[in-house]
Amino acid sequence: MNLCVQNTTLFNFKDLNRSYKDKRQRNVHWRSDIDTPRGPGKDIRPTPAQCKRRAVKSGFSISKELLLEPYHFGIIINKPLK
Numbered sequence: 105m106n107l108c109v110q111n112t113t114l115f116n117f118k119d120l121n122r123s124y125k126d127k128r129q130r131n132v133h134w135r136s137d138i139d140t141p142r143g144p145g146k147d148i149r150p151t152p153a154q155c156k157r158r159a160v161k162s163g164f165s166i167s168k169e170l171l172l173e174p175y176h177f178g179i180i181i182n183k184p185l186k
Contacts, residue, residue, distance in 0.1 A: 132178040140175045
């Protein structure tokens with residue numbers, strides 16, 4: 105299975121769509137709905153809904169959403185076939 109791990113607070117899915125050849129990508133972020141002992145400020149953490157909207161707008165489909173206890177969430181996105 106080809107997966108790319110993307111772990112950033114600000115993420116440009118359009119650049120990902122152009123730059124990776126793998127068909128599945130995994131996006132991991134800090135949760136914004138809880139306090140955490142470290143990580144970026146909650147005000148700049150994207151929500152799962154924001155990440156999914158950005159991915160779909162950039163041409164990806166959502167394969168799965170994950171809760172990565174205790175402090176992260178993830179989404180697996182699929183690049184469209186050409």
